[in-house]
Amino acid sequence: MIEIHEDKCDLCGCCVGVCPENCIDLTESRISIEYDICTDCRKCEWACPFEVFEFKNQRANVKVPA
Amino acid sequence: MKDSYDVVVVGGGPAGTTAARFAAMGGADVLVLEKDREIGVPVRCGEAVDHEGIIEFIQPDKKFVAAEIRNFKLVAPDGTVVKPLIEGVGYVLDRRVFDYELARLAADEGAEIVTKAYVDSVTRNNGRVDGVTVQYKGDRIRLKSKIVIGADGVESRVGRWAGMNTTVSMHDMESAAQVTAANVNVEDDTCLFYFGEKYAPGGYLWVFPKGNRTANIGLAVAADQSRKKHALKFLEEFMEKKFPDASVLSKLAGGVPCAETLEEVSMPGLMLVGDAAHQVNPVSGGGIISGMIAGKMAGKVAADVVKKNDMSLLRDYDQEWQKSLGARHHRYYKIKKVIYKFRDNDLNSIAAAMSKLPESEQTLGALFKQAVIKHPTLIVDVMKLFFS
Incomplete structure (x- = not known):
């Protein structure tokens, strides 16, 4: 899954522009990912000018069967 | 803030406030929603523009130059x-002051501007965009509007919420x-x-x-x-x-x-302007002027749609944009793809050839000519460029 280092984020929106799932929320003061929708494509990680994202090799959106 | 407007503009940058200004000037009831607490801040821009570009919108003034x-x-x-x-x-501008001035001009025409208002979706009815939801002072409010103008910059989520593909490769x-x-x-x-x-x-x-x-x-x-x-x-x-x-x-x-301009910059109830519509010059990355030009077009068309109560007129914005700057950006995008192929040694040889020319002949046109001469495979690309 993609981890966010919020302290590095400048809230610029570059990641939002390349996110194919439109699952990054950027308010005036916060960044967050909707992990249910995120597919771990890592485009945000590569596009970010400030190295805010870090890919951790574990699946974020595994649904536990009921 | 009321609960209904003719035009709601999402984003208070130059494209958004210019759209608001011209929509209000044309008699529309306009609201601008800016997510940051202040117009013009933070500045995300190299801040360079040319004189010819800005005088159509605002007189250069030492307070923002x-x-x-x-x-x-x-x-x-x-x-x-x-x-x-x-x-x-x-x-080279001081965008903090420049953006403030543009917002003031919109407000002078009667547009209402609200900061720290975060739009988190658009609403739709029968395939037509008919408003937005906005987080403001702890509440989530549904705002109705005849037209939404998405001026939400590189993020361009307004368009995507409405079903347009504005993701940048x-x-x-x-x-x-x-x-x-x-x-x-x-x-x-x-x-x-x-x-x-x-x-x-x-x-x-x-x-x-x-x-x-x-x-x-x-x-x-x-x-x-x-x-x-x-x-x-x-x-x-x-x-x-x-x-x-x-x-x-x-x-x-x-x-x-720095993408190809969008094939469509409007859909029923929605127009996109500025970076949100990929209206940046794809070679230079400059977007202030083209965003304002598009903002003016969109604002005028929006006022017209409202006045005549005819949503089909919204397409005028698409046509105007594609005919004017859209066509130019389409050409620039092809040039960008050619330039993209340059490696360091190509750039060095172009520069060396340029510096041998007499100073009076060192124009940007000559630079492009040298680029073609020094990089023969480019000739094919450039031919394609002009004959496609």
Whole structure:
């Protein structure tokens, strides 16, 4: 899954522009990912000018069967 | 804030407030929603514009012009400097004040502007956009509008919420970092551009003076080339080497959509303007002027739609944009794809050939001609460019 280092984020929106799932929320003061929708494509990680994202090799959106 | 408007503009940058200004001027009831707490802040921009571009919208004023530009210097990877002749004058702006002024002009026409208002979706009815939901002062409010204008910048979520494809490819997104630095030794009337793999692969580095030994120093790297080394790293290395005594007054990140202009910039109930509509010049990355031009078109059309109560007129905005700047950007995008193929040795040989020409012949046109001569395979690309 993609981890966010919020302290590095400048809230610029570059990641939002390349996110194919439109699952990054950027308010005036916060960044967050909707992990249910995120597919771990890592485009945000590569596009970010400030190295805010870090890919951790574990699946974020595994649904536990009921 | 009321619960219903003729036009709701999402985003208070130059494209958004210009759209608001002209929609209000045409008699529409207009609201601008800006997510940040202040118009114009934070600045995410190199801040350079040309005189001809801005005078249609606002008279240049020393309160927002930081420097007057009369020269360009282009630096090749091997250090060769080319100084092409340029006509006219350009400005490096203080965007904080500039954006404020544009917002004030919109407000003077009657547009209502609300800051710290975060739009989190658009609402639809029968396939037509009919408003937005906005988080404001702890509440989530549904606002109805005849037309929504998405001026939400590089993020361009308004369009995507409505079903338009505004995602920027990694190839076309420029990942940017910039500092505004003091105690830098720069010429106050000269914009510097550095090209090459070591400075900014798939992009360029800029030094734009802002007077009193300050400058915007930034670079943009193509997002598909920044995996191993991100924009900020490139910038820190450059600063360390060229301006070790600089004090950094501000540091910012940004994304510039240097993409093909969208095939459609409107749909029923919605128009997109500025970076949100990929209306940036794909070669230079400049978007202030084209965003304002599109904003003016969109604002006028929106007022017309409201006045005549005829949503089909919304397509006039598409047609006007495609006919004017859209066609030009389409051509620029093809040029960008050609330039993208240049490697450092191509750039060096172009610069070397340019610097051998008499000074009076060192124009931007000659630069392009040299580029073609020095890179024969480009001739095919350029032929395609002009005959396709």
